[in-house]
Amino acid sequence: MSGYIKPSPLRHIQEVATAMNSTLDPDRLLDLILERCIQICEVGSGSLMLISRGDEVLDIVTFRGMNPSVRTKVKLRVGEGITGIVAASGEGMIVNDVTQNPHYISIKDDILSELAVPMIVEDEVIGVISLDSSRKQAFSEEYLELVSTLANMAAQIFKNLQTFRQLEQKNKIQQVLIDISRTVTSTLVLQEIFDDVMDRLDKSLNLERGSIVLFDSEKNILKLSAASGLTAEEMEKGVYLPGEGVTGKVYESGEAVIVESIVSDENFLNRLGNASHFKNNPENVSFLAAPIKSDTDVLGVVSVFFVHKKYVDLKTYLDFLQVVASVIYQAIRIQKLIDEEKREISRENILLKRELKNKYKFGSLIGKSKSMEKLFEMIQLVSDSRASILITGESGTGKEMIASAIHYNSSRGDKPFIKINCAAIPENLLESELFGHKKGSFTGAVADKKGKFEMADTGTIFLDEIGEMDLNLQSKLLRVLQEKEIEAVGSVKPKKIDVRIIAATNADLEELISQKLFRADLYYRLNVVNMLTPPLRERPEDIPLLINHFITKYTSENVKKIKGITREAHKLLMSYSWPGNVRELENVIERAVVLSQLEMLDIQDFSEISGRILYGDEGEDVEVGVDPEASSEVASSKFSPAHLDALDGRAMEVVVGEVEARLIKYAMKKFKYTKTRVAKFLGINRNTLDKKIKDLKIDY
Numbered sequence: 065m066s067g068y069i070k071p072s073p074l075r076h077i078q079e080v081a082t083a084m085n086s087t088l089d090p091d092r093l094l095d096l097i098l099e100r101c102i103q104i105c106e107v108g109s110g111s112l113m114l115i116s117r118g119d120e121v122l123d124i125v126t127f128r129g130m131n132p133s134v135r136t137k138v139k140l141r142v143g144e145g146i147t148g149i150v151a152a153s154g155e156g157m158i159v160n161d162v163t164q165n166p167h168y169i170s171i172k173d174d175i176l177s178e179l180a181v182p183m184i185v186e187d188e189v190i191g192v193i194s195l196d197s198s199r200k201q202a203f204s205e206e207y208l209e210l211v212s213t214l215a216n217m218a219a220q221i222f223k224n225l226q227t228f229r230q231l232e233q234k235n236k237i238q239q240v241l242i243d244i245s246r247t248v249t250s251t252l253v254l255q256e257i258f259d260d261v262m263d264r265l266d267k268s269l270n271l272e273r274g275s276i277v278l279f280d281s282e283k284n285i286l287k288l289s290a291a292s293g294l295t296a297e298e299m300e301k302g303v304y305l306p307g308e309g310v311t312g313k314v315y316e317s318g319e320a321v322i323v324e325s326i327v328s329d330e331n332f333l334n335r336l337g338n339a340s341h342f343k344n345n346p347e348n349v350s351f352l353a354a355p356i357k358s359d360t361d362v363l364g365v366v367s368v369f370f371v372h373k374k375y376v377d378l379k380t381y382l383d384f385l386q387v388v389a390s391v392i393y394q395a396i397r398i399q400k401l402i403d404e405e406k407r408e409i410s411r412e413n414i415l416l417k418r419e420l421k422n423k424y425k426f427g428s429l430i431g432k433s434k435s436m437e438k439l440f441e442m443i444q445l446v447s448d449s450r451a452s453i454l455i456t457g458e459s460g461t462g463k464e465m466i467a468s469a470i471h472y473n474s475s476r477g478d479k480p481f482i483k484i485n486c487a488a489i490p491e492n493l494l495e496s497e498l499f500g501h502k503k504g505s506f507t508g509a510v511a512d513k514k515g516k517f518e519m520a521d522t523g524t525i526f527l528d529e530i531g532e533m534d535l536n537l538q539s540k541l542l543r544v545l546q547e548k549e550i551e552a553v554g555s556v557k558p559k560k561i562d563v564r565i566i567a568a569t570n571a572d573l574e575e576l577i578s579q580k581l582f583r584a585d586l587y588y589r590l591n592v593v594n595m596l597t598p599p600l601r602e603r604p605e606d607i608p609l610l611i612n613h614f615i616t617k618y619t620s621e622n623v624k625k626i627k628g629i630t631r632e633a634h635k636l637l638m639s640y641s642w643p644g645n646v647r648e649l650e651n652v653i654e655r656a657v658v659l660s661q662l663e664m665l666d667i668q669d670f671s672e673i674s675g676r677i678l679y680g681d682e683g684e685d686v687e688v689g690v691d692p693e694a695s696s697e698v699a700s701s702k703f704s705p706a707h708l709d710a711l712d713g714r715a716m717e718v719v720v721g722e723v724e725a726r727l728i729k730y731a732m733k734k735f736k737y738t739k740t741r742v743a744k745f746l747g748i749n750r751n752t753l754d755k756k757i758k759d760l761k762i763d764y
């Protein structure tokens with residue numbers, strides 16, 4: 065046959081065995097064995113095919129001297145062609161003239177002879193090595209034997225390497241799973257979990273371009289939620305309908321799927337343009353997708369691409385991906401639970417806040433009259449604006465309470481609420497109180513001092529009794545309102561401030577303006593919103609609420625056991641005109657609660673009120689304009705049936721007591737507390753006077 069000296073077969077075997085042992089890479093091993101066989105047989109081309117597990121197809125894994133297109137074009141079934149027959153029979157074959165063999169399938173034009181040997185391990189054919197020659201009679205039995213031996217050696221080593229690799233793969237997978245579960249337990253942010261999972265799949269397992277789609281039940285679509293290696297724009301395209309494409313099908317069926325080669329599967333939509341990413345060897349790219357699901361519902365799909373050599377065990381990867389999917393399912397479920405809890409908590413928070421606000425509004429600012437309801441409404445309306453507010457109303461009608469309700473209901477509610485009573489501070493100190501001063505700016509200014517305006521920065525300042533402010537300070541205040549900045553006494557540097565102003569007065573500012581005691585421009589600045597607190601006598605329906613409120617308040621403050629008020633006493637309080645408004649009512653109840661020894665507050669606990677009613681001098685001091693000679697007259701003329709009813713059974717006692725007390729007080733004052741003179745004036749003796757002072761609890 066050929067005229068060269070063949071090296072001994074044993075040497076070939078030894079050499080190839082040594083070479084094969086130097087690689088741990090099964091791909092490299094298969095390359096190497098084919099190359100050596102071609103060298104040994106001195107032929108031009110050859111290929112190595114492996115039987116794909118399960119589907120009995122021979123896939124070209126490596127080849128020499130052929131057009132690369134054979135890799136995709138040639139798909140031999142086991143039993144088909146010479147190679148297929150060898151794969152099926154497990155027997156090597158020499159065809160020394162292919163033109164004469166009916167089984168031969170031509171994959172290359174100039175081939176005349178072929179040698180094909182099976183690769184067998186443990187009685188199983190795993191592949192075929194075939195060598196081709198352009199000469200007839202190119203192969204001898206000797207070659208067949210030698211190549212068969214080498215093929216079986218290679219098969220064994222290949223198998224070992226594959227097992228080794230699978231073990232390695234499993235170890236790696238195990239490690240990746242451990243890492244992923246660590247991430248899942250260390251963060252609760254879903255996106256972080258997704259990103260980490262993708263990153264690990266990519267780095268450790270060469271699973272590329274992973275993505276997670278989740279079902280959006282509102283829109284009825286599957287939406288890309290996380291992906292590695294995609295731009296935001298590409299992410300936008302990641303929308304599938306259930307059932308659409310591989311991803312949609314996995315979602316719909318709840319079954320994991322392997323697409324062995326993305327180029328040959330018609331279901332593969334390539335919506336994200338991944339195929340072009342793998343343009344170098346798209347036929348080696350598989351797509352694995354697993355549902356993110358529980359027994360009852362599917363939330364989405366996790367998928368990865370995998371670039372590999374044909375004989376890789378994709379099933380192991382799919383199993384792995386399913387575990388990853390279940391980890392993701394848990395993460396999503398936990399996230400959902402947390403979101404729900406958060407929502408629940410924030411709902412509770414809102415409720416609590418609302419309750420607090422209401423408590424403020426209705427718990428301490430009492431009132432159900434139309435005019436009060438209107439005020440409450442107004443508080444809500446003006447709270448969140450920055451507008452200045454002027455609260456006017458008689459003394460004791462609740463101006464200060466309204467001011468704090470506005471502040472605490474506003475967005476400034478958690479910022480300072482600073483009150484200053486302009487009437488209570490000497491004129492010369494008020495400026496420094498309001499705006500602060502620099503050290504040394506006047507005698508006594510031993511250090512810098514912050515003014516109330518600065519303290520109220522970002523919050524609210526309440527200027528009570530604004531009518532008492534002198535004209536000079538009024539212009540300074542006006543400047544603050546206009547410029548929104550303050551200047552401390554002795555400072556040259558103005559300071560920007562953000563303060564909401566609420567002012568209050570029981571004076572008639574318009575009257576003061578006409579007397580040139582109040583600046584009209586300041587009035588208009590302050591009076592952006594005007595709130596009028598109605599006097600108590602104009603809203604008697606609020607009195608019972610207030611009575612109860614104050615009884616409860618002072619009973620608990622003074623640890624008393626008072627249960628309520630008698631009908632008579634209630635009637636009495638209802639018939640009074642309350643010139644001192646709510647404050648007066650509050651004081652009256654407080655005193656009654658403190659002094660009462662019984663469970664029910666009764667008429668005698670409110671003797672000063674009955675006295676005022678009887679004498680018709682409600683709210684006025686006892687000594688003003690009372691003519692003792694005329695008092696019985698006054699008393700009888702002011703004796704209304706309502707008052708008498710209220711005093712049922714004790715009218716004489718109460719009325720006489722009141723008259724006596726007033727008379728004694730009048731005389732005490734008139735005779736400068738000289739009791740002998742008073743007794744003489746009253747026509748009683750000293751002892752009787754002392755006894756009456758004691759019994760009637762007259763303090764002087």
Ligand SMILES: Nc1ncnc2c1ncn2[C@@H]1O[C@H](COP(=O)(O)OP(=O)(O)OP(=O)(O)O)[C@@H](O)[C@H]1O
Nearest residue numbers: 428429430458459460461462463464465570646647
């Ligand atoms: N609507 C109300 N509900 C409960 N308490 C009220 C109400 N209005 C006033 N009060 C009570 O009455 C007292 C006087 O109220 P406040 O100090 O707000 O009145 P004012 O109008 O500022 O009086 P003044 O003009 O004398 O300063 C306070 O103790 C307050 O608690």
Ligand SMILES: [Mg+2]
Nearest residue numbers: 463464528568
């Ligand atoms: Mg006040």
